[in-house]
Amino acid sequence: MRLVLILAGIVVALYGLVAGALFLGQRALLFPASQVPASAAQAGLEGVQDVVLVTPDGERLAAWWRPPQPGRAVILYVHGNGGGLMDRRSRVRALMEDGRGILALSYRGYSGSTGSPSELGLRTDARTAHDWVAQGYEAGRLVLYGESLGSGVAVRLAAERPVGGVILDAPFTSTADVARRLYWWLPVGLLMRDQFPSIDVIGRVKAPILILHGERDRVTPIALGERLFAAANEPKRMVRLPGGHEDNLEAGRPAWTAFIAGIEADFAPPLPAPAPQAQEAPR
Numbered sequence: 001m002r003l004v005l006i007l008a009g010i011v012v013a014l015y016g017l018v019a020g021a022l023f024l025g026q027r028a029l030l031f032p033a034s035q036v037p038a039s040a041a042q043a044g045l046e047g048v049q050d051v052v053l054v055t056p057d058g059e060r061l062a063a064w065w066r067p068p069q070p071g072r073a074v075i076l077y078v079h080g081n082g083g084g085l086m087d088r089r090s091r092v093r094a095l096m097e098d099g100r101g102i103l104a105l106s107y108r109g110y111s112g113s114t115g116s117p118s119e120l121g122l123r124t125d126a127r128t129a130h131d132w133v134a135q136g137y138e139a140g141r142l143v144l145y146g147e148s149l150g151s152g153v154a155v156r157l158a159a160e161r162p163v164g165g166v167i168l169d170a171p172f173t174s175t176a177d178v179a180r181r182l183y184w185w186l187p188v189g190l191l192m193r194d195q196f197p198s199i200d201v202i203g204r205v206k207a208p209i210l211i212l213h214g215e216r217d218r219v220t221p222i223a224l225g226e227r228l229f230a231a232a233n234e235p236k237r238m239v240r241l242p243g244g245h246e247d248n249l250e251a252g253r254p255a256w257t258a259f260i261a262g263i264e265a266d267f268a269p270p271l272p273a274p275a276p277q278a279q280e281a282p283r
Contacts, residue, residue: 023191027117030149030175030194034084037112040064043089048096053105055128059121061105062112063129064092067136068101073143073164073264074133077104078126078157080148084111088147091249095145100260101137105129119152119194126157140164140267143260146171148220148245152196159204164263167210167256169248172220173199173227181221202232210259211238212248219245 040048045064053061064085068074075095079088085106096102107122108115115121133142139162146154151171158166172178176195179188189195202209209232213225222240229238237259241251249256 026191026193030081031107031109031117032082033107033110033117034082034087035111036084036086037062038084038086043086043092045089045092045096048092048102051103053125053128053132055108055124057121057124059108059115059125060113061108061125061128062110063106064102064104066096066102068141069099071264071267072099072101073141073260074101074103074137075143075145075260076126076129076133076157076163077102077145078107078122078129078147078150078153079104080150086111091147094249094253098257103129103133119196122153123156126153127161130157130161130163134161138267140263143167143263145169145256147249149175149196152198155198155202155205156196158207159201163207164266165208165210165259166205167212167259168225168228169212169252170214170217170220170225170245171198171211171228172196172224177224178220198228199231202228205233208259208263209233209236210256211236212241212252212255213238214241214243214245214247214251216243217245 039050048064048066051063051065053063055061077092077095085104088104092102092104105125106113107117107125109117142163143165144154144158144163145167147169151168152175154166154168174195174197176188176192179192211225211229213222215222225238229236239252239255241248243251
């Protein structure tokens with residue numbers, strides 16, 4: 001009996017040590033940020049400027065900016081949790097094709113930006129980016145593109161600020177739901193600080209929504225995207241794609257380009273009426 005109690009005590013102690021280590025290190029796991037500053041020129045992005053946005057709490061955020069051509073949308077791109085903007089240069093290049101404008105944001109604590117990342121901090125960063133663009137462009141012209149973790153940032157922003165549309169790439173219901181798959185033996189809901197509860201917020205989003213999700217996504221399973229889609233308001237569309245977590249931008253290109261074109265049609269100036277045709281005078 002004594003041996004059983006000793007073994008049980010060891011198991012409980014190990015459980016507590018592991019749980020404590022995960023609790024203390026959770027932000028390093030959730031936000032594995034690249035610290036290497038990257039300029040648009042280094043990324044080979046022609047016509048893209050490096051800009052610095054200052055948040056209300058004093059952080060300085062690096063971002064890449066290219067204004068739109070006439071009649072084109074502005075994409076506010078909020079990226080996933082790993083790496084930095086340099087890792088997304090091909091995505092930025094694709095999103096700004098055909099004259100679309102783009103503001104690609106580097107969150108606090110990521111490449112070239114000050115501060116440390118947190119859910120509250122990323123929400124502040126996204127609002128700052130939105131408000132910066134809104135100084136020069138009407139809200140209906142702004143399309144959010146949230147990739148993976150950025151989907152949680154985009155959903156919250158669209159619930160708080162007016163936008164023309166929202167594209168969610170591999171979204172989740174909450175980061176806690178994602179973590180439960182990996183740490184099923186832990187009370188994740190109690191321990192996790194930054195839960196990005198999109199499922200509780202998406203019902204407040206009034207803008208059109210497009211969800212892109214890979215059927216073989218092993219990071220954020222498509223079942224989470226389907227639950228989020230069911231909770232969203234109309235108009236909405238979900239496109240199920242054959243690939244994994246990082247394949248949706250390219251595989252879903254026909255869907256997201258058509259989605260953006262539909263938004264652009266709403267704010268594009270009407271075409272001039274055709275000139276009257278000359279008619280032959282009656283004889």
